[in-house]
Amino acid sequence: MLVTDVLVIGSGISGLSYAIKVAQKLPETQITIVTKADDEESNTKYAQGGVAVVTDFENDSFQKHIEDTLRAGDGLCNREAVEIVVKEGPIRFREIVEWGAQFDKSDVGTYDLGREGGHTENRVVHHKDITGYEIERALLAVVEKTPNIELLTHHYVIDLITEHHIDGEEFDRDKLNCFGAYVLDVKSEEIKRITSKITLMATGGCGHVYKNTTNPEIATGDGIGLAHRAKAKISNMEFIQFHPTALYSHISGQLFLISEAVRGFGAKLLTRDGKPFMHKYDEREELASRDIVARAIDNEMKLRGDDYVCLDCRNLDQEKFLEHFPNIYEKCKEEGLDMFKDLIPVVPASHYLCGGIEVDLDGQSTIQNMFAVGECTNTGLHGANRLASNSLLEAMVFGHRAAIKTVELLKENIFRFDLIDLVPEWKDEGLSVTKEMVLLNYLKKQLQIMMSDLVSIVRSNERLELAKVREEEIYRSVKEIYKMNLLSPQLSELRNLVSVAWLIIIQSQERKENRGAFFNKDLK
Template sequence: MLNTDVLVIGSGISGLSYAIKIAQKLPDAKITIVTKADDDESNTKYAQGGVAVVTDFENDSFEKHIEDTLRAGDGLCKREAVEVVVKEGPVRFKEIVSWGAQFDKSDIGTYDLGREGGHTENRVVHHKDITGFEIERALLAVVEKTPTITLLPHHYVIDLITEHHVPNAEFDTENLNCFGAYVLDLASQKVKRFTSKITLMATGGCGHVYKNTTNPVIATGDGIGLAHRAKAKISHMQFIQFHPTALYSNRSGQLFLISEAVRGFGAKLKTMNGEPFMHKYDEREELASRDIVARAIDNEMKERGEDYVCLDCRHLDQEKFLAHFPNIYEKCKEEGLDMFKDLIPVVPASHYLCGGIDVDLEGQSSIKNMFAVGECTNTGLHGANRLASNSLLEAMVFGHRAAMKTVELLQESQFHFDKIESVPEWNDEGLQVTKEMVLLNYLKKQLQIMMSDLVSIVRSNERLELAKVREEEIYRSVKEIYKMNVLSPQLSELRNLVSVAWLIITQSQEQKENRGAFFNKDLE
């Protein structure tokens, strides 16, 4: 048995900042971070735009940021959560800076503030166009210097441990405890039992439930799949935000994101033959919220029978553009596109999950001693549609709040040690860690195509019903493979993606009005 005071699942901004906070408050606490890929591989790493936070109190205010967030959330945000994140954001941002993260400044030494869709003021702090990468770098440097934090890469969580795994335990699903997780060590190909007093889910999003996404390959909804099987409460899964402008490719998988800040900088959306179209959909045109822009692009593509629309940057100041977006420019050049000469082909792609594991204002889930922070959660901040660049801020604020509550619980030390100690080892007799991926890849592709065709930007009752039937067929196939005592990260990811798909489909069927990122053409 591997014992730890705190088990953190995921190594993005949520998990790392949470771990650092606990280590600073409780220097004797043992903290273990497990992550399924390399140390720095997370959704955080790929966040381009920046952090939406009020730093210019002359031109901006908490009230403006709150109202922008509520407007983007289309009436489904929890106001208390919005106020907490916005008002506590500046202090948490200063903390990240004190840990070594650097952000761009103007010639006069103030932060160079960007503006993105849905914002009424310039308030997005950034590090060129690789903000998430810079934050991840800084946090990992702090973790490496903290002796009480152990970070274990290439450790894949198979299942959470709850009373379901405790022999002769009496429980009801409304009053469950989390005692850690069963984790597959990819190096030894053994399943380890990690028991912990507190477990944090910081696993990011689920972009790869769709064929095209801006998310890295690790974004397979693991935290939500794990929490769903452990009977945690999960909601708002119908609200999937599609980023309007991913660089078009005829290949499936992760697409390169062209930041919304590029449109904030003045880029225009046009059809393949160069005609602007956003004026037909919203008076804010390119600066309308993401759901409106994504649906506008989707509609133009369907009406014209074309595979993409174009982003026009040819009229922009080249020197200033290169200072702000050097990596985006270079990526386009690698694809044979000059942003100052060519129209850039773009398509909407699955980008951000606005719902997830239900948590309170301290990040506590419906399962006792299990916290969740970041994109895998439903905090109430995003409502029906996330305001651009609010996600990193949410991770900072809720990472802090969850850490402070964890410290309080650890100091109280009221844990069921008898149950923790009686958790059995994983029965790996006859276990095969398979390298045979043909069937798993086939089922995964079938799931992604089905979700992209039937449960995407625009849905319908008929499509959702058909999707439910297809999902159940795939679920049964995956369940049969799992019963054969064959295990691999790919199989576990597929189990989680199937759970995520079921939640998106069924909660879409329950949604009876179009709000924010959710649109069912039968509800018009």
């Protein structure tokens, strides 16, 4: 048994920045961060483009950033959330810099601002093309120096603890409390009970519900699956943003992301035989929002029967390109492609979840004492489609707001200690950690193929109905395996992916109009 004041699930920018702020404001408070991989592995690490934040007030403004965000969200953003994130963004960005994160500057000492699809001004601060990695590095360095933060790597959350787990306790389903989580220590193969006053979900996205994604392997929708089983409200799951330009590969899994900033730098999209096509779909051409560009590419591939389209960087300024995108250039070289000589094969891949655990403006979920921040949430910022590079900004702002509210609650100290003390240990009757992965891998692949074929960029009523039937079949199989008391991180990930798939399918069926990243060809 472990007891902590605050349990943070996830070690990306959301979880780390939140933990640092709570720890610094309440030095006597114990914060425990659990992450299922090592401390560096997170969606934050793979964020190439940067942070969309207003720093140049001569050419840019809060109003322009707000309007760009609302336009991308296609009428479904919560305007109050948008204004909060945009207006509080510069302060939160300066804090990240003070914590040691470095961002590229121009010759005159101002930030070198990039521009991405959907933005009307250059406002994206970046560290070459590995911005997320740089932020992660800086935050982990602060965490290591903060004595009241403990970081447990290779610890996988099996279930959140609510009144459901306390025998004989009557509870109101609309007023559930969270008391921590049951966590599998992957190395010792022991399930630990970690009780806490406050629990934060900062688990990232769910890209691996599809066979091709830009997300790391850890992005299996864990926070959403956990929250769904705990009866939290989940919304806007139908809005999956597909990144238009992932480096094409014959192998399924994580594809290398070619940042949208490359198109912002001037790269053009061409068919395999070298013909431009974006002018047919939007007057902004390559700088249209991601949903438009992704559907355009998807349509061209289907019309022509091609597996990919091409990104043309051959006429760009080579010296400046290498300054901005050295990592992307080297990755293409490793694949035998010279970006200054060759057309680069690209394909849309699942990239970002715009919905998730529903939270208020302080990051509080519908379960008491459970907060959620980052990609696993629906804050109202993104609406039907995320504006490029708004995600790291959202993590900073809502991480801060959740931390401030957490500090308030901890100072009030009004918690159900009587129930926390009654939380039982994990019932491990005959429990064993399975080493048999064949069946799990098979079911996972079947789920990913089904979602990619039937619930992808373009959907239809018939495809969604068939997907629902297939998902239910896979769900029943996974449930039977779980009943056998054979537990592993892989099985838990699969349980969460199945929950995520169900939510995407059902909420896609409920959506009766095309908005942003959601497109059903049977709707007008």
